[in-house]
Amino acid sequence: MVKRILVGAHYGFRDWLAQRITAVVMALYTVLFAVAAASVAGSGFEGWRALFASGFMRFATFVFFVALAWHAWIGVRDIFMDYIKPTGLRLALHVLVILVLVGYLGWAALILGRL
Amino acid sequence: MPEVGIARTRPKYLNLVQIRLPLAGFVSILHRVSGAFLFLFLPLLLWLFGASLGSAESFEQFRQVGGHPLAKLVLLGLLWSYLHHFCCGIRCLLLDMHIGVSREASRRSAVAVLAVSIPLTLILAGALLW
Numbered sequence A: 001m002v003k004r005i006l007v008g009a010h011y012g013f014r015d016w017l018a019q020r021i022t023a024v025v026m027a028l029y030t031v032l033f034a035v036a037a038a039s040v041a042g043s044g045f046e047g048w049r050a051l052f053a054s055g056f057m058r059f060a061t062f063v064f065f066v067a068l069a070w071h072a073w074i075g076v077r078d079i080f081m082d083y084i085k086p087t088g089l090r091l092a093l094h095v096l097v098i099l100v101l102v103g104y105l106g107w108a109a110l111i112l113g114r115l
Numbered sequence B: 001m002p003e004v005g006i007a008r009t010r011p012k013y014l015n016l017v018q019i020r021l022p023l024a025g026f027v028s029i030l031h032r033v034s035g036a037f038l039f040l041f042l043p044l045l046l047w048l049f050g051a052s053l054g055s056a057e058s059f060e061q062f063r064q065v066g067g068h069p070l071a072k073l074v075l076l077g078l079l080w081s082y083l084h085h086f087c088c089g090i091r092c093l094l095l096d097m098h099i100g101v102s103r104e105a106s107r108r109s110a111v112a113v114l115a116v117s118i119p120l121t122l123i124l125a126g127a128l129l130w
């Protein structure tokens, strides 16, 4: 398992595909977000909050955040694999990225859960 | 050993200032830069999102922080990053599906990424930030 993280071999395709699928999910959400936000423009805090409190928008936004965390993990890991050569440092950075992304996802869930 | 002199003058294009990157390469490296920038500023974006949805008071905080000149500058950078990454990401997905892979078409789509993302950044920044 550890060896796999260091080498990143043989399972690149799965990550490549996941990065594309999450990209499509985020692109679709972006359009939804733009239309929805425009529809409540000018209605201040109440309108903005009501938009995200709706079950559908809450669900879609959560899916977006899951896609974002997954996508960012693969993307940032690829960047580190290109520029960070010392294995120990790279591994430590990978762990750090996973931890912060999991934290962000929990944070996003809290924001949406409180609505 | 005359070869040594010849070998020495051989150009090694590792000088970043000398490398002439084609436009598509430039747009592509900006895709990486924008992705990294978005990642680094996720905490700020999450905080703003949370404050905007929390309560009437936190919404006011959100507006104040978002109205700070320095925050506006960072948000302008993030807005551009997202739009560039979005447009370039779609280009990247089309290329993956072997759409527009010819030299001409890929150059045109690289121009299109800039032609859409930069004006859109300015329009949205004008509407949302200033």
Ligand code: HEM
Residues within 6 Å of the ligand: A019, A020, A023, A024, A026, A027, A030, A068, A071, A072, A074, A075, A076, A078, A079, B031, B032, B034, B035, B036, B038, B039, B042, B085, B086, B089, B090, B092, B093
């Ligand atoms: C509409 C939303 C998005 C779309 C359509 C999208 C699309 C893509 C695609 C297709 C790739 C693969 C590029 C390649 O392999 O050359 C990619 C890479 C990447 N994305 Fe996104 N993305 C989106 C949002 C985000 C966000 C919000 C972040 C930041 C948190 C992000 C961070 C990254 C990173 C760091 C990479 C790796 C770049 C590289 O390897 O050069 N993306 N994106």
